[in-house]
Amino acid sequence: MPEVDITKLSPRQIPSVSYTIQNMWISISAMTFAMASFFFTLCVVLPLSMTRFFIPIDKLSMPETETKKAVLIIGASRGIGFNILKQYIDEPDTAIVATSRSIETVRSMAIELGDTVADLRCAELDLSGTRKQVSEAIKSLDRQYGPFSHVYEVSGISNHVKDHGVWGLDITGEMISVNVAGTVASVLSMYDLMKGRGYGKICVVGSIAGLYSPANMISYASTKAFVNNFCTSLRILAAPTGVDVITVQPGFIDTRMTKHMRNQGSTVPGTEFGEPEGLAEQMKAAMEDGGRGIVNWPVRQGVVAYGLQAMNPSS
Ligand SMILES: NC(=O)c1ccc[n+]([C@@H]2O[C@H](COP(=O)([O-])OP(=O)(O)OC[C@H]3O[C@@H](n4cnc5c(N)ncnc54)[C@H](OP(=O)(O)O)[C@@H]3O)[C@@H](O)[C@H]2O)c1
Structure with missing residues (x-):
């Protein structure tokens, strides 16, 4: 050539x-x-938001007959998902189901955690399975450990996970399978169950990369643009059913995913990487307190990414 x-x-x-x-x-x-x-x-909106100081806000939209909080975390073995898990382990009357692609990984994480106040269970859930497999797995977990009141869909893969990972048909297909098809199958299966019960909270992790679509992340950013759009629209469609949907658009967070990116010579300064604990706290606050459709964190990076959307197409 x-x-x-x-x-x-x-x-x-x-x-x-x-x-x-x-x-x-x-x-x-x-x-x-x-x-x-x-x-x-x-x-x-600002005057309306101030009324929250004066009126009591329901912590949970659960019916009074349900006394136990049941939290499903998809992708809890490490990184952001693991830090969400840590937000709930000291809560009494809470059941947590932590899943990951392989049961060994999630089990060894649970062993490392030791005893927890919350009732912690581990399960395998591979989002790269077929739509039917993912949907059946979600329904089966809900039957066994639910009904789930909270679901966090955190799992995702990027170009940076494999050392020689560039992009092309295979890597793009893998990312569509996990980040798009697997995410949609798990989120909609859970949404259908929650809709039937008239309550529930779903939190899904997209990315700021899906807002401004950096060309060097072509496949990853495109899958995350889908997640961002899908979940912000689902929030509106789900509102009348009693199900709350929150989209998370993290910036650069210090996890396995970005460690690979840095090893590959990323020029993003080390100070820009936020701690996953900080993001997990924001995600939990949005789930528990409501009133927030999108979680951007670190906030400064989210603000810049939204601003970049205003750049015209030839820039
Ligand atoms: N880190 C960042 O800067 C950043 C920024 C924006 C968005 N995000 C998003 O945040 C989410 C979590 O990322 P992270 O940084 O915490 O990454 P991470 O440390 O690599 O963790 C990824 C998680 O996804 C799970 N996973 C991977 N493939 C899976 C599959 N096929 N089925 C089920 N689970 C699978 C992993 O399970 P195993 O341990 O079993 O592999 C692990 O629990 C991802 O959706 C990512 O796109 C991250």
């Missing part, structure tokens, strides 16, 4: 005048909606 010098701009790549003007209109439109949104938030 002939080598292409990407530093040289071909005349074909210079944007046309009509395309450039279209992009300027897009920028004007983005500024107009951003201003309208800012003033609506300032004048309507």
Whole structure:
């Protein structure tokens, strides 16, 4: 294949005048909606949010007949999922089911934790299975240990997990299978069960990479863009059914996933990596207290990623 010098701009790549003007209109439109949104938030949402200081907020939307909190964590063996688990282990009257791709990994994590106040069980759940397998596994766990009041879908894979991981058909297919198909199968199976009962909380981990789509994360960022969009829409559709859906869009968090990225020469400064404990605290607060559709953490990175969405398509 002939080598292409990407530093040289071909005349074909210079944007046309009509395309450039279209992009300027897009920028004007983005500024107009951003201003309208800012003033609506300032004048309507901010005063409304202040009423939370004066009215008691229900911690759980569970019926009074259910006394035990039952929490399912998908991807609890390490990283962010493990830190969610640690948020619940000291709670009495709580059952936790911690799952991961392999039962050995999740069991060795539980052994390391030692005795817990909450009733902790381990199970295997591989999100790369077929839609039917994942759905049956979720229903079976709910029958055995549920009904689940809380579900955290944290599992995910990225390009950085394998040392030589670049991108292409195989790696993209694997990521679609776990991050998209597996996530949708587990979340919708759980949603159907919770909808029938009229209560429940579902928290799903997307990513800020899905907001601004960095080209060097083409496959991962695309799967996470799907998760971000799917779950923010599901929150609206689920609202009348009594099921609360929260989307998490983490920035850079210090876990196995990003350790590989750093080993591969990532230029992101070490100070930018947030601790998974901090994110887990934010996720639990959003699940327990409500009133938050999206969790961005570290907040500064989320703010920048949303701002980057306003860049016009030729930038
Ligand atoms: N770290 C970050 O900076 C960052 C940023 C944005 C979003 N996220 C997202 O946060 C989530 C957790 O990431 P992390 O950083 O905590 O990564 P991690 O430390 O690599 O943990 C990933 C978890 O997913 C599980 N998993 C992987 N493949 C699976 C499969 N086929 N079926 C079921 N479970 C599977 C793993 O289980 P095993 O231990 O059995 O492999 C592990 O529990 C992911 O969805 C990731 O995309 C992370």
